[in-house]
Amino acid sequence: xLNTLIVGASGYAGVELATYLNRHPHMNITALAVSAxxxxxxxxxxxxxxxxxxxxxLPLQPLRAAQEYAGKVDVxxxxxxxxxxxxxxxxxxDAGCVVFDLSGAFRxxxxxxxxxxxxxxxxxxxxxxxxxxxLAEWQHGAIKEAQLIxxxxxxxTASQLALKPLIEANLLNPAQWPVINATSGVSGAGRxxxxxxxxxxxxLQPYGIFNHRHHPEIVAHLGxxxxxxxxxxxxxxxILATITCRLNHDVSREDVAEAFHNAYHDKPxxxxxxxxxxxxxxxxxxxxxxxxxxxxGEHLIVVAAEDNLLKGAASQAVQCLNIRFGFPETQSLI
Ligand SMILES: NC(=O)C1=CN([C@@H]2O[C@H](COP(=O)(O)OP(=O)(O)OC[C@H]3O[C@@H](n4cnc5c(N)ncnc54)[C@H](OP(=O)(O)O)[C@@H]3O)[C@@H](O)[C@H]2O)C=CC1
Ligand SMILES: CC(=O)N[C@@H](CCC(=O)OP(=O)(O)O)C(=O)O
Numbered sequence: 001x002l003n004t005l006i007v008g009a010s011g012y013a014g015v016e017l018a019t020y021l022n023r024h025p026h027m028n029i030t031a032l033a034v035s036a037x038x039x040x041x042x043x044x045x046x047x048x049x050x051x052x053x054x055x056x057x058l059p060l061q062p063l064r065a066a067q068e069y070a071g072k073v074d075v076x077x078x079x080x081x082x083x084x085x086x087x088x089x090x091x092x093x094d095a096g097c098v099v100f101d102l103s104g105a106f107r108x109x110x111x112x113x114x115x116x117x118x119x120x121x122x123x124x125x126x127x128x129x130x131x132x133x134x135l136a137e138w139q140h141g142a143i144k145e146a147q148l149i150x151x152x153x154x155x156x157t158a159s160q161l162a163l164k165p166l167i168e169a170n171l172l173n174p175a176q177w178p179v180i181n182a183t184s185g186v187s188g189a190g191r192x193x194x195x196x197x198x199x200x201x202x203x204l205q206p207y208g209i210f211n212h213r214h215h216p217e218i219v220a221h222l223g224x225x226x227x228x229x230x231x232x233x234x235x236x237x238x239i240l241a242t243i244t245c246r247l248n249h250d251v252s253r254e255d256v257a258e259a260f261h262n263a264y265h266d267k268p269x270x271x272x273x274x275x276x277x278x279x280x281x282x283x284x285x286x287x288x289x290x291x292x293x294x295x296x297g298e299h300l301i302v303v304a305a306e307d308n309l310l311k312g313a314a315s316q317a318v319q320c321l322n323i324r325f326g327f328p329e330t331q332s333l334i
Pocket of ligand 2: 103104154184185189230
């Protein structure tokens with residue numbers, strides 16, 4: 001059994017992690033933590049998230065110092081804001097824990113990127129260097145060796161799973177950058193109340209045009225330029241990405257299907273559609289990324305759908321845990 005701590009357990013991603021890890025046969029949840037000043041400290045997780053009543057009635061503990069858990073936990077999940085993960089991860093890593101960070105704090109190995117897109121100066125270049133990007137289907141070997149796994153962002157997971165097979169197979173015409181239009185449910189913004197994610201304010205709108213922090217994350221890991229425009233929709237969860245690309249001359253529909261098949265035929269958490277394209281209802285509440293496409297001449301439209309809190313966050317983190325420790329990849333997920 002591996003002892004684990006979930007930091008940020010009361011949040012939207014944290015409660016999903018707690019649910020998966022609670023039913024994982026090789027994991028023991030040692031503690032659930034929130035901030036030292038949290039108004040929820042001392043409450044049961046199941047008081048805040050009643051779907052866990054009688055299932056997981058552990059209290060939320062205020063996290064005063066990471067060192068309190070040294071020697072007591074083997075694995076730490078950080079489901080915390082980027083700055084919080086940035087501050088906490090090194091202490092857990094120095095104590096020998098394997099850390100799965102759901103934030104953006106260790107995803108891109110470029111210190112300037114953090115100043116520009118996250119508004120803080122990165123202080124842990126050595127850990128940034130060692131961190132492995134946890135895009136599970138593509139990083140199996142590196143994840144197995146890693147002590148710090150930076151779980152990808154929600155939009156970057158859907159976008160990269162859709163585009164990477166096409167890029168690897170050299171099917172895309174570089175003269176036209178892939179155009180990613182993706183819509184997320186409001187849970188993508190976390191559980192804290194804010195005017196811009198309150199019920200009456202949200203309709204359907206693009207945001208972060210040309211400057212969302214997931215754009216450089218996608219480009220850094222795909223290795224090709226893209227146009228990325230996120231949208232906020234008036235539903236709770238799910239991301240649907242519609243991606244328009246230009247194929248190289250003479251690339252057929254069959255070539256596209258073969259590239260996806262080669263990439264994912266043995267990957268249980270990516271589901272390919274032989275015809276049609278996915279809708280959110282196929283993936284909400286589930287740990288899959290579903291991918292479908294259509295071709296007209298040299299034009300290709302790929303659609304990828306996932307639950308932002310699951311394949312876009314918590315289930316991918318647990319998938320990475322399973323890979324890291326040699327458990328079946330879908331253990332506790334399906
Ligand atoms: N929501 C999503 O779709 C996705 C989220 N992510 C990333 O996952 C992380 C968590 O996101 P999400 O669950 O949405 O966020 P939430 O705002 O819902 O939850 C944040 C959690 O962190 C806790 N917390 C805040 N400050 C501290 C602190 N100093 N020490 C310990 N715990 C703290 C909060 O509790 P309290 O404030 O009471 O202390 C809460 O439990 C973020 O980095 C986010 O970017 C990644 C992919 C998708
Ligand atoms: C709808 C919404 O607000 N989504 C968030 C992205 C989700 C998230 O938490 O960001 P990471 O994946 O980088 O951790 C946003 O656009 O900032």
